[in-house]
Amino acid sequence: MAFTRATGKHRAPNRITCKGASAAGFATLTATGVIGSLASPALAADSGTEAATHAGLTQVIAIGDAVAGAVDDQAEAQRHAAEKAERLKAEAAARAAAKAEAERKAEARAKELREERERAARAEERKRLGTFQLPVAGSYVTTGYHSGGSLWSSGSHSGVDFRAASGTSVVAAGAGTVVEAGWGGSYGNNIVLRMTDGTYTQYGHLSSIGVSVGQSVTPGQQIGLSGATGNVTGPHLHFEARTSADYGSDMDPVAYLRTHGVAV
Structure with missing residues (x-):
């Protein structure tokens, strides 16, 4: 099929x-x-x-x-x-x-x-x-520089005399150093200062001495009191300006002070 x-x-x-x-x-x-x-x-x-x-x-x-x-x-x-x-x-x-x-x-x-x-x-x-000033404040010269007379052995005054009663304050005329302080023969009690400018000043016939050798002094500082020691006729201050510390080197103290601004 x-x-x-x-x-x-x-x-x-x-x-x-x-x-x-x-x-x-x-x-x-x-x-x-x-x-x-x-x-x-x-x-x-x-x-x-x-x-x-x-x-x-x-x-x-x-x-x-x-x-x-x-x-x-x-x-x-x-x-x-x-x-x-x-x-x-x-x-x-x-x-x-x-x-x-x-x-x-x-x-x-x-x-x-x-x-x-x-x-x-x-x-x-x-x-x-x-600065310099008078060694006796307010004083004046009574005997001038190189005044002649028998009172001085040299025959003339080797400084100036400032009127000062005995016991009057005597001050350094300027700043210096004391080179002599003691008996000065005819000057009596005396002080010699070597000034800062190399000159010398002398303060004689003092009744007392208030400084010693080698001491520095300032202008106006009291160094002694005036008197009548030494060869004097009455109290006064004998002031000299010198070129050395020795006697005979004197110069006119009034001219010296005036040169240093002191009215004398």
Whole structure:
């Protein structure tokens, strides 16, 4: 008995037909969104992974930027701190230098003032020591220089006599050093001074002597008291100016005193 193959749905599709159907079905499923629906979880997973990956990269980049910014800020802060420290150091050095300069100037000025005071004191001392005055304050000459008479062994007066009552203060006519103090023969009690200018002055007929040899005296300092010792007719002060300490080197006492600014 012979069989014939029936047509219709019972016929097995050939490979090409199946493939075509499969392709058509895939197209249909794709068109209807079934595959898209079925595939969406996987695609979503892939998309999520990619998004997460992108998010991680963004986060890393953001952290990197933040770290770089922090490093830059720290470097800038350190730079500012270093500049500030350097500026403060320079300012401190400048203040120290200014202070040292001020102290140097103050010290120099103080030294200058001291020197000025010392110069003024020395000048005042020289002036004081260089001044002369009458050996008897307010007195006057009663017997002049080179007056003649038998009272003097040389025949003339080797000095001048100043009026002075016994016990009147006799002072140094100027600054000097005592080179003689004691009995002087016809001069009685006498004192001889070597003056600071190298000349000599003599004070005779004293009732008392108040200085000793080697002693320094200043102008106006009391050296004794007037009297009438030696070859005299009454109390007075015999005053001589000499070029040396020895008798016979006399010079005009009035001219001598006037040369030194004393009104006689």
